[in-house]
Amino acid sequence: MSRRSVAVLGSTGSIGVSTLDVLSRHPERFAVRALSAHSRIDSLAQQCEQFRPRWAVVTDPLAASALRERLAATAPGVTVLEGANALCEVAAAQEVDVVMAAIVGAAGLRSATAAARAGKTVLLANKEALVMAGEVFLSASREGGATILPIDSEHNAVFQCLPPFWHAGGSQAAAVERIVLTASGGPFRQWSREQMARATPEQACAHPNWSMGRKISVDSASMMNKGLELIEAHYLFGVPAAALEVVVHPESIIHSMVQYVDGSTLAQLGQPDMRTPIGHALGYPDRLHSGVRALSLPELGRLHFEAPDLLRFPCLGLALQALEAGGAAPCVLNAANEVAVEAFLQGRIGFMQIADVNSHVLERLGHEGAGESLEAVEALDDRARTLALTAVASTE
Numbered sequence: 099m100s101r102r103s104v105a106v107l108g109s110t111g112s113i114g115v116s117t118l119d120v121l122s123r124h125p126e127r128f129a130v131r132a133l134s135a136h137s138r139i140d141s142l143a144q145q146c147e148q149f150r151p152r153w154a155v156v157t158d159p160l161a162a163s164a165l166r167e168r169l170a171a172t173a174p175g176v177t178v179l180e181g182a183n184a185l186c187e188v189a190a191a192q193e194v195d196v197v198m199a200a201i202v203g204a205a206g207l208r209s210a211t212a213a214a215r216a217g218k219t220v221l222l223a224n225k226e227a228l229v230m231a232g233e234v235f236l237s238a239s240r241e242g243g244a245t246i247l248p249i250d251s252e253h254n255a256v257f258q259c260l261p262p263f264w265h266a267g268g269s270q271a272a273a274v275e276r277i278v279l280t281a282s283g284g285p286f287r288q289w290s291r292e293q294m295a296r297a298t299p300e301q302a303c304a305h306p307n308w309s310m311g312r313k314i315s316v317d318s319a320s321m322m323n324k325g326l327e328l329i330e331a332h333y334l335f336g337v338p339a340a341a342l343e344v345v346v347h348p349e350s351i352i353h354s355m356v357q358y359v360d361g362s363t364l365a366q367l368g369q370p371d372m373r374t375p376i377g378h379a380l381g382y383p384d385r386l387h388s389g390v391r392a393l394s395l396p397e398l399g400r401l402h403f404e405a406p407d408l409l410r411f412p413c414l415g416l417a418l419q420a421l422e423a424g425g426a427a428p429c430v431l432n433a434a435n436e437v438a439v440e441a442f443l444q445g446r447i448g449f450m451q452i453a454d455v456n457s458h459v460l461e462r463l464g465h466e467g468a469g470e471s472l473e474a475v476e477a478l479d480d481r482a483r484t485l486a487l488t489a490v491a492s493t494e
């Protein structure tokens with residue numbers, strides 16, 4: 099069997115590191131062809147020394163020259179490329195079969211879309227690509243003949259619970275009644291609004307079950323992450339808002355479920371460890387060892403479920419509103435939220451003000467039409483960011 103060559107975009111992040119962990123367990127199946135990072139050059143250099151990719155992409159030119167200098171001595175076979183365009187070139191390169199799209203936020207949109215357009219197997223962690231540009235991304239995948247495999251644990255779980263006819267675009271979609279996304283509820287699940295108003299970035303990033311990058315950790319605390327995931331599920335599985343439900347499940351053992359018209363509910367269970375969905379997608383349709391041990395149900399004893407509270411978690415309600423509105427709404431909500439989360443992490447606004455900024459931007463720009471090209475999507479994203487920055491400044 100010839101080895102599949104993999105580009106890991108965002109290799110220094112939480113998903114990137116877990117991906118390399120799984121890949122390192124299967125050197126006979128995979129060759130790491132490209133790695134990328136924004137600023138953590140030390141960590142990228144170590145990855146290059148270990149995996150010896152053909153390309154290392156750094157978005158910041160200054161960091162690129164520092165990396166070039168270091169690798170000239172330690173890993174001379176690695177070519178260091180710089181700039182956001184290089185990400186797209188690598189994602190579409192003929193030598194690459196599989197692209198792990200694990201850059202965080204809107205910064206991951208272009209390269210994920212380039213991979214889709216080039217017909218790659220795209221392991222999609224960057225949910226923002228679908229939230230910002232659902233139609234554009236999906237039509238690029240269709241035109242390119244790409245295979246999109248979800249990495250987000252919930253969507254990967256749903257994918258595993260859907261039968262193959264669904265993935266082939268079959269006609270039995272009516273058999274599925276509902277897709278249920280589970281949510282841990284995050285670190286503030288039992289906090290009051292008043293307590294959350296005083297929450298610090300450290301508290302927001304201290305997720306009880308998952309270890310993740312800071313942006314998605316804050317989104318988990320506000321439940322915006324689940325909101326973005328509803329939008330992601332809508333595009334990935336082609337279901338309307340009415341067929342999507344969120345259930346809070348604090349243990350994060352059931353990663354999501356599919357309910358069928360005959361009364362069956364199928365669920366995927368596992369440890370809260372991203373190496374399981376990553377291993378699933380890398381091996382698909384085979385199963386690979388991912389380094390994650392199987393569950394012991396007697397050890398777990400009980401699992402709990404509750405309905406989400408939209409009053410304490412207004413970001414989830416805003417995302418639902420954006421999903422139902424369609425058009426520009428998901429894109430502008432995502433952009434506003436990226437700005438608001440960054441402002442919260444910098445101590446400029448309080449935790450509950452993230453929702454205020456998001457709501458302000460959604461109200462003003464949410465009624466516009468969807469961007470029909472990447473450029474149009476990015477223009478919308480830009481306008482929403484400007485408006486969000488003004489809203490942040492006026493709350494300070």
Ligand code: NAD
Nearest residue numbers: 108109110111112113135136201202205223224225310311
């Ligand atoms: P992270 O912050 O840990 O890592 C982000 C990666 O993106 C890093 O390698 C960083 O160098 C790179 N990056 C950041 N800004 C960039 C820019 N402007 N240009 C180019 N590269 C840039 O993030 P993460 O937690 O690994 O999340 C990555 C993606 O996966 C996100 O879209 C997130 O929503 C999704 N996701 C993550 C998890 C998780 O468990 N961490 C679970 C589900 C989905």
Ligand code: MG
Nearest residue numbers: 250251252327
């Ligand atoms: Mg998720």
